[in-house]
Amino acid sequence: MSKSLSEKALQESRSFGVRRIPVLRPLAWLARGWADLLACPLPGLLHGLVLALFGASLFWVARHKFWLLAGAFSGFLLVAPILATGLYAVSRSIANGERPRLRTAIEAWRPRDGRLVVFGLLLALAGTGWVMTSASLIYGFAGVPIDTPSDFLRHVVLAEHGNLFEIWLGLGAVLAAPVFASSVVAIPLLLDRQIGVLGAVFTSWRVVMEHPLPMAMWAGLILALTGLGIATLLLGLIVVAPWLAHASWHAYGDLVDGAARSERD
Numbered sequence: 001m002s003k004s005l006s007e008k009a010l011q012e013s014r015s016f017g018v019r020r021i022p023v024l025r026p027l028a029w030l031a032r033g034w035a036d037l038l039a040c041p042l043p044g045l046l047h048g049l050v051l052a053l054f055g056a057s058l059f060w061v062a063r064h065k066f067w068l069l070a071g072a073f074s075g076f077l078l079v080a081p082i083l084a085t086g087l088y089a090v091s092r093s094i095a096n097g098e099r100p101r102l103r104t105a106i107e108a109w110r111p112r113d114g115r116l117v118v119f120g121l122l123l124a125l126a127g128t129g130w131v132m133t134s135a136s137l138i139y140g141f142a143g144v145p146i147d148t149p150s151d152f153l154r155h156v157v158l159a160e161h162g163n164l165f166e167i168w169l170g171l172g173a174v175l176a177a178p179v180f181a182s183s184v185v186a187i188p189l190l191l192d193r194q195i196g197v198l199g200a201v202f203t204s205w206r207v208v209m210e211h212p213l214p215m216a217m218w219a220g221l222i223l224a225l226t227g228l229g230i231a232t233l234l235l236g237l238i239v240v241a242p243w244l245a246h247a248s249w250h251a252y253g254d255l256v257d258g259a260a261r262s263e264r265d
Contacts, residue, residue: 005198012199016189017257018210025254026218026247033247036091037239043090043105044242051083051241052234059234067146071134074172075127077226081183082120084245085109088188091249108191115190118197123183130175137168180219181208188252207255218251 037044055073062069086105093100138146141164144155156165185207186200195203208215222244229236 009196009198009202012195013202013206015258016193016195016203018203018206019255019257021211021214021254023213023217025214026221026251029218029247029250029254030221030243032250033091033243033245036094036246036249037243039094040090040100043100043102044087044246045238046102047084047087047105047245048238048241051080052237055230055234055237064147066148066152067138067142068131068135070138070146070152071131073230074134075130077223078127078130078176078179079120079123080226080241080244081187081248082116082123084241084248085116085187085191087242087245088191088249088252091246092192095249095253115197115200116187119183119187119190119200122197123179126175126179130172133171133175134168137164137171181205181215184208184215184218184248185252185256188249189256192252193258203256211255 086108089108090100093104182201184204186204189200225240229240
């Protein structure tokens with residue numbers, strides 16, 4: 001039965017072509033995402049505000065347990081794509097020449113057939129796994145309590161002995177890379193078209209394998225901008241999170257043949 005499901009997913013994935021794009025195309029996605037945010041700012045800024053407040057709450061609860069907080073904040077990158085579902089709907093509405101409102105983003109969260117719910121649960125599982133792995137690694141091998149950001153910097157990042165920070169980064173990359181490859185266009189595709197979760201994941205992997213350099217650049221931009229948003233006492237996330245969400249819709253539109261595309265393209 002699993003073989004038949006895989007075959008069906010492959011057939012679904014092959015019904016969508018993958019467009020060729022230049023290496024610097026991700027910069028255009030950022031420009032279009034910024035234009036969407038300016039065109040309909042309320043849903044995006046509310047989205048960013050909620051994420052910033054959640055991050056602040058998380059920081060307050062675990063402010064003396066940075067060994068746990070480090071994994072929680074980095075794990076945010078794994079689940080962020082599903083949290084942006086409503087903003088994908090806003091960008092789709094703009095691309096269709098409509099005038100989206102806050103209701104457009106809210107309605108995208110209404111349960112329909114459960115595909116987005118399933119994908120969200122899978123991402124949450126991956127995020128939880130990384131938080132537990134990160135916390136166990138830092139707590140068990142740092143050698144001293146890691147209670148504050150300065151403790152993490154001094155005893156993990158700048159530690160004179162051992163390679164804990166390099167191992168921590170390596171494990172994070174090992175988990176983050178397949179999650180990114182599985183989700184980079186999968187969630188917009190699930191929102192936009194009738195395709196199974198596994199078929200959407202296969203399509204996302206095809207996109208990454210056919211465009212390794214542009215997608216590596218896109219992953220780097222996401223990481224850098226999110227890090228900047230966190231480094232500005234989380235205030236930058238209010239703008240960065242919706243900006244990246246809208247840009248991700250345009251990444252999907254450029255990469256997947258059969259996706260809804262803006263007339264501006």
